[in-house]
Amino acid sequence: MIRVQDPGLETTVQDTGRLGYYSIGFPPSGALDSFAYHVGNALVGNEPGAAALEAVYLGPTLEFTVDTVIAVTGADIPAFVDGEEIPTWESVAVSSGSVLSFGQLRAGARPYVAVAGGIDVPLYYGSRSTYTLVGIGGFQGRALRAGDELALGADARDPKAGRRLDGADVPVHPSTAEVHLLVGLHSYRLTEDSLARFTDTEWKVTPDANRVGYRFRGAELEFVPREQPFGAGSDPANVTDCGYPVGSVQVPGGVEPIVLLQDAVTGGGYATLGTVVSVDRDRLAQTKTGDRTRFVPVDLDGALEVRRDRLGALDRIRSALT
Amino acid sequence: MGSHTITSRTPGVFYHRPSPDADPYVTEGASVSEGDTVGLVEVMKTFHEVKADAAGTVSRFLVENEDEVTIGQELVELET
Numbered sequence A: 001m002i003r004v005q006d007p008g009l010e011t012t013v014q015d016t017g018r019l020g021y022y023s024i025g026f027p028p029s030g031a032l033d034s035f036a037y038h039v040g041n042a043l044v045g046n047e048p049g050a051a052a053l054e055a056v057y058l059g060p061t062l063e064f065t066v067d068t069v070i071a072v073t074g075a076d077i078p079a080f081v082d083g084e085e086i087p088t089w090e091s092v093a094v095s096s097g098s099v100l101s102f103g104q105l106r107a108g109a110r111p112y113v114a115v116a117g118g119i120d121v122p123l124y125y126g127s128r129s130t131y132t133l134v135g136i137g138g139f140q141g142r143a144l145r146a147g148d149e150l151a152l153g154a155d156a157r158d159p160k161a162g163r164r165l166d167g168a169d170v171p172v173h174p175s176t177a178e179v180h181l182l183v184g185l186h187s188y189r190l191t192e193d194s195l196a197r198f199t200d201t202e203w204k205v206t207p208d209a210n211r212v213g214y215r216f217r218g219a220e221l222e223f224v225p226r227e228q229p230f231g232a233g234s235d236p237a238n239v240t241d242c243g244y245p246v247g248s249v250q251v252p253g254g255v256e257p258i259v260l261l262q263d264a265v266t267g268g269g270y271a272t273l274g275t276v277v278s279v280d281r282d283r284l285a286q287t288k289t290g291d292r293t294r295f296v297p298v299d300l301d302g303a304l305e306v307r308r309d310r311l312g313a314l315d316r317i318r319s320a321l322t
Numbered sequence B: 001m002g003s004h005t006i007t008s009r010t011p012g013v014f015y016h017r018p019s020p021d022a023d024p025y026v027t028e029g030a031s032v033s034e035g036d037t038v039g040l041v042e043v044m045k046t047f048h049e050v051k052a053d054a055a056g057t058v059s060r061f062l063v064e065n066e067d068e069v070t071i072g073q074e075l076v077e078l079e080t
Helices: A036-042 A192-200 A278-285 A302-318
Strands: A002-004 A012-014 A052-054 A062-065 A068-076 A079-081 A084-086 A091-094 A099-102 A105-113 A176-183 A203-209 A213-217 A238-244 A248-250 A258-260 A267-270 A272-276 A293-296 B003-007 B013-015 B035-041 B046-051 B056-061 B075-080
Touching: A036 A052, A036 A068, A036 A105, A036 A278, A062 B013, A084 A248, A099 B046, A272 A278, A272 A293, A278 A302, A278 B075, B003 B056, B013 B046, B035 B075, B046 B075
Parallel strands: A176 A293
Antiparallel strands: A002 A062, A012 A052, A052 A105, A062 A099, A068 A091, A068 A105, A079 A084, A079 A099, A176 A272, A203 A213, A203 A293, A213 A258, A238 A267, A248 A258, A248 A272, B003 B075, B013 B035, B035 B046, B056 B075
């Protein structure tokens, strides 16, 4: 069992997400930085899909009541067991009574804690991921609090300390992240200049950045004037309601674009100017308020190639860690 | 006499007061003990108290009310 001494900030149980319910308004939830989450599970010898903990900015302080194996991945943050710094991106044995704690974040935004066997919370619609907005999944549908006790799963495939991710595969978290953007859906609503301005601008992450989405500041965008169609309302930033892909970009009022993440609003009436390639959401998840982001346009073939490369690398890493 | 700087543990928006109508937690010249609250940082719609991690006298604020701050940013200078 894990006893939560200090919850950190918005620490939640997450797995690969709750897929298949988007059409009824359920976003997938799940780990925002999918790479860090999957590598964490591989390091501790879990089957892919075991639930882990995701925190943001401030790591939690956790006491273990059993001997087990853990791995800290994701953000660049010092981690300690009983006050001794431990390596990250490496599996570490902890004893019953040991306490995991964190120092001040150096880069990135979200640390992950994987534990042998995974965090054992009830499956809700096929997933252990927490969706805090409506209070479902994870540990009682909410972020952790001091005093919470988390059960651990018993089905770790091969828990072992000392498994380490090759240094060349450890992601760096630059203060200006680059993410690939597939332009489309309603990009025709922006003037040509504005669409170019969107991809030329270094956007700054505002304090409004969470698991639902990230809001950015940096430029103003203009829409092509038109007579609005039925159902679209009078604001030129609006279209007739439609579904929003996870990773899609809306620009309410032409200022402060929003990129939707794993707890996305599933649909609405803002023009969608493009969608961030799924594997690049990992990079967005490791940016924080004040960091900058550039959106690099790709076509569909380019987007599929980015995804294929990144998932291929994850497969290679997984096989190397068995 | 030395000096000590209190830094932010999270990015967010800094506030001098617990609520818009309240008095500031501390003002320049005030003496604080370790653990006293000297401000708030709002992040992800939650408010985190900034605590003095040393005792001393507030010599100056290094950020304005409602400034956006980053992790490790210097917020308050103390004379210790």
